[in-house]
Amino acid sequence: FVFSHSVGCMIPGPTSELTQLVFFDIEKNLFEGQPFVELSGLTDLAIYRVSFNQFSGTIPEAVGLLTSLQQLWVAGNLLEGTIPETISTLKNLGMWDCIPSYLCIWVHGNALPYA
8 A cells, every 4th residue: 555655646557457456545645537447347345545635536336336345435535426326235335434525425315515
């Protein structure tokens, strides 16, 4: 992992080839771009920490394919949109944080700002 080293660039691809990746941590750096590229092959991923970088874009519906995911940390980025309802299908997800990103949560089918 690369933690708090002020490293900056985009996440190299294709991440879908890292099928046995379990732990991904690049918190507190200067990475940018879209943090959720090619998620479909990461079925063993349990911990995904990309908080406090310069990531932008949205959390895609495909995050629901990460069936082993236990922790999802995306706070402190420039993410927008809504948190996909597919997150509710992640039965192992026990810890996640998206504050302070510009995201919404779903409550009874309605998108509400999370602030």
